[in-house]
Amino acid sequence: MAGPDPKAPALREYFPAIPALQPGAMAGAKSYVANDKIQESLGFPGQLAESWQDTHDAVIAKMGDLLGKQRAFKVYMDACVHCGACTDKCHYFIGTNDPKNMPVARQDLMRSVYRRYFTLPGKLFPKLVGARDLTSEVLDEWYTYYNQCSECRRCSVFCPYGIDTAEITMAGREMLDSVGYGQKYSNEIIAKVHKIGNNLGLPGPALTNTLEGLEEDVKEDTGIDVRYPLDVQGAEVLFVTPSADFFAEPHIESLIGYGKVFHAAGISWTLSTKASEAGNFGMFIGNYDQLRKIALRVREAALELGVKRIVVGECGHAWRVAYSFWNTLTGIGAGADDPFAIQLQSQLDHRYKQPMHICELTWDLIGQGAISFDKEANDHRIITFHDSCNVARGSRMGDSPGGQFEIPRNIIRAVANHYVEMAPGTTHEQTFCCGGGGGLLTDDLLDLRIKGALPRMETLQQVVDSHGVNFMATICAICKAQFTKVVPYYGFKMSMIGGVHQLVSTAIRLGDK
Amino acid sequence: MSLVFAALFYLASAVLVIGVARKIVDYWRTPAPLLIPTTPAPTTQGGVVLRMFRELAFFESLFKANLWIWALGWLFHVSLALVVLRHLRYFTEPVWDWVAFIQPFGMYAGFAMAAGLAGLWARRFLVERIRYISTFSDHLMLALLLGIAASGLMMKFVAHTDIVAVKTFFLGLMLFDIQPLPGDGPLYAHLSLVALLMLAFPFSKLLHAPGVFFSPSRNQADNPRERRHLSAWAAKLEAK
Numbered sequence A: 001m002a003g004p005d006p007k008a009p010a011l012r013e014y015f016p017a018i019p020a021l022q023p024g025a026m027a028g029a030k031s032y033v034a035n036d037k038i039q040e041s042l043g044f045p046g047q048l049a050e051s052w053q054d055t056h057d058a059v060i061a062k063m064g065d066l067l068g069k070q071r072a073f074k075v076y077m078d079a080c081v082h083c084g085a086c087t088d089k090c091h092y093f094i095g096t097n098d099p100k101n102m103p104v105a106r107q108d109l110m111r112s113v114y115r116r117y118f119t120l121p122g123k124l125f126p127k128l129v130g131a132r133d134l135t136s137e138v139l140d141e142w143y144t145y146y147n148q149c150s151e152c153r154r155c156s157v158f159c160p161y162g163i164d165t166a167e168i169t170m171a172g173r174e175m176l177d178s179v180g181y182g183q184k185y186s187n188e189i190i191a192k193v194h195k196i197g198n199n200l201g202l203p204g205p206a207l208t209n210t211l212e213g214l215e216e217d218v219k220e221d222t223g224i225d226v227r228y229p230l231d232v233q234g235a236e237v238l239f240v241t242p243s244a245d246f247f248a249e250p251h252i253e254s255l256i257g258y259g260k261v262f263h264a265a266g267i268s269w270t271l272s273t274k275a276s277e278a279g280n281f282g283m284f285i286g287n288y289d290q291l292r293k294i295a296l297r298v299r300e301a302a303l304e305l306g307v308k309r310i311v312v313g314e315c316g317h318a319w320r321v322a323y324s325f326w327n328t329l330t331g332i333g334a335g336a337d338d339p340f341a342i343q344l345q346s347q348l349d350h351r352y353k354q355p356m357h358i359c360e361l362t363w364d365l366i367g368q369g370a371i372s373f374d375k376e377a378n379d380h381r382i383i384t385f386h387d388s389c390n391v392a393r394g395s396r397m398g399d400s401p402g403g404q405f406e407i408p409r410n411i412i413r414a415v416a417n418h419y420v421e422m423a424p425g426t427t428h429e430q431t432f433c434c435g436g437g438g439g440l441l442t443d444d445l446l447d448l449r450i451k452g453a454l455p456r457m458e459t460l461q462q463v464v465d466s467h468g469v470n471f472m473a474t475i476c477a478i479c480k481a482q483f484t485k486v487v488p489y490y491g492f493k494m495s496m497i498g499g500v501h502q503l504v505s506t507a508i509r510l511g512d513k
Numbered sequence B: 001m002s003l004v005f006a007a008l009f010y011l012a013s014a015v016l017v018i019g020v021a022r023k024i025v026d027y028w029r030t031p032a033p034l035l036i037p038t039t040p041a042p043t044t045q046g047g048v049v050l051r052m053f054r055e056l057a058f059f060e061s062l063f064k065a066n067l068w069i070w071a072l073g074w075l076f077h078v079s080l081a082l083v084v085l086r087h088l089r090y091f092t093e094p095v096w097d098w099v100a101f102i103q104p105f106g107m108y109a110g111f112a113m114a115a116g117l118a119g120l121w122a123r124r125f126l127v128e129r130i131r132y133i134s135t136f137s138d139h140l141m142l143a144l145l146l147g148i149a150a151s152g153l154m155m156k157f158v159a160h161t162d163i164v165a166v167k168t169f170f171l172g173l174m175l176f177d178i179q180p181l182p183g184d185g186p187l188y189a190h191l192s193l194v195a196l197l198m199l200a201f202p203f204s205k206l207l208h209a210p211g212v213f214f215s216p217s218r219n220q221a222d223n224p225r226e227r228r229h230l231s232a233w234a235a236k237l238e239a240k
Ligand code: SF4
Pocket: A089, A090, A091, A092, A101, A102, A103, A106, A148, A149, A150, A151, A152, A153, A154, A155, A156, A164, A165, A166, A169, A433
């Protein structure tokens, strides 16, 4: 797997030393631009306008529009004091040394233009306050560096005003899309969701085949008929999971695990062709309409199938969207008083959290003694856990803050005997992004992805050396795909990467139903 | 000269109050369509108030980020707060007891404030990353604050100003009755710089002060599953 080119950076000797700046180091890493077909299928202009002036005016108008609609964007444009606290917090900066990958510098690419067009000093004395005109070079720079941010929010943890660069990146991508300058990878995927139902473009029949094959495999493996049902009317649980779970390795191992949990607990469940994708790249491009449209598929599927509960599989940004945004976007949740949301909420069973994360479900079942394990089955594994950014910093599990850290760890400890924590300051809410989130999981950014993984690879190396760790569990489809791709560049085996429910799958007792 | 300064302070106060009020109204009116607290976040409004308090009083996030910036920034802000409170004695007659009480601390806080500022400024030269992000206005702002601190300390410890007369001037100013201002250099410098700071406030990064209260990643409760959060413009989409 490990090719000679591109190369992983060397692990830092005096970890965690702060790198010296290398201006322009990543100026050339430009993700592929979406073609007009993709752009237009999402309702964006196909390409940049003929005249620069038109593009210029449209961008500024869009910026004004967003400033009026998004409090976060507006406040964050004003509030930064250039204190520098965030400068060394971004994994892309740490891995690339490019100063424009420092969160505040990434924001300033936008802020400089904001100041020029929307503030008095910027209009009067641009030089003084670091304001600049919007030129086509500036727009290119936005494209380059807003597609080098994984929207992981690590910087927002440390900023004294909570300035979240992810919000600025989203606004930047939204402005770019609105003038016909979108990113190929993300927009192509969104187009696929609308056309086929999931990010990978798996049509219904392929899904049926895959799931039947899976049932046979599990039968062969365990001797037990575990079901992986699709589009079952009246099932209790609608299960929504990232489409990578249907066929990618190691994702599918977790899918097997989810099915075993439902089987062992005797819960009737179903997947849905319509909602065969938990992921929602609408968030990545910062477009509310897309975010909402993609989320509405889940609402429709839930109404059609008449389910009582909605449970979400292992996927980081999908869980953020589900947990934090679904209630707003689609009414999946509780506590609404408007007809739109009540229609769905009256159907759901509110003894359970809506929506619920599969880890919450599994952990509840463990607590009730409804499922049990042969922990020894995981004895060949020495496990560590990588917190995924969107779960860690954009969502919650369970009843109290921080449940998103405890519950997955509790599950791992319940199903396996050897668990090791990575270095403090790089886990929980301070976790490092895998390097491939936020719409950057594309081969045209492979160099960036490898470099962005550096801080996580360093801490992984530490526990490999000190404890012989041979398995890094995560609950995110993007983390799994990114890590299996980049760990070989750092000398690790791909098979080290897997899901929490892969561990559950290994150890769960299925009984002889 | 008294008239010039009187006019300057009326203008500066008006710009400060109106400018900041307009910004606050603007922030207030701008909807936050999605719940985006940086988690783990408090699940209740009470918890949010506590989180905010920790941010404001102790700079909690900054503490996690970088001890140097935290120490210097906190030293500066706490000293500034003490110094500002101490100055209430120029605007109240009789002086409130607690203002009289903090007077001695406030005096030395002037030095601490200058030290904090000097440290923060040094970082802008010495640390490569911070040098890279610093703009000319970042330096100017520090120069302005340091100038205010230095001229203030001058009057206290080097060339004493007739503070009784200064107080008469400001008490008069508040009643629109202009009294003579003592004519001395450090005082003029001090007051001009303060007025400049007030004028710059609504247009500069000093907006971080009101801004912090409106930061959605800090001021939202983490309760999206329990309550439906919907902004007005987003609700319109459902009517379609
Ligand atoms: S959100 Fe993450 S990737 Fe983006 S600037 Fe902040 S730390 Fe870097």
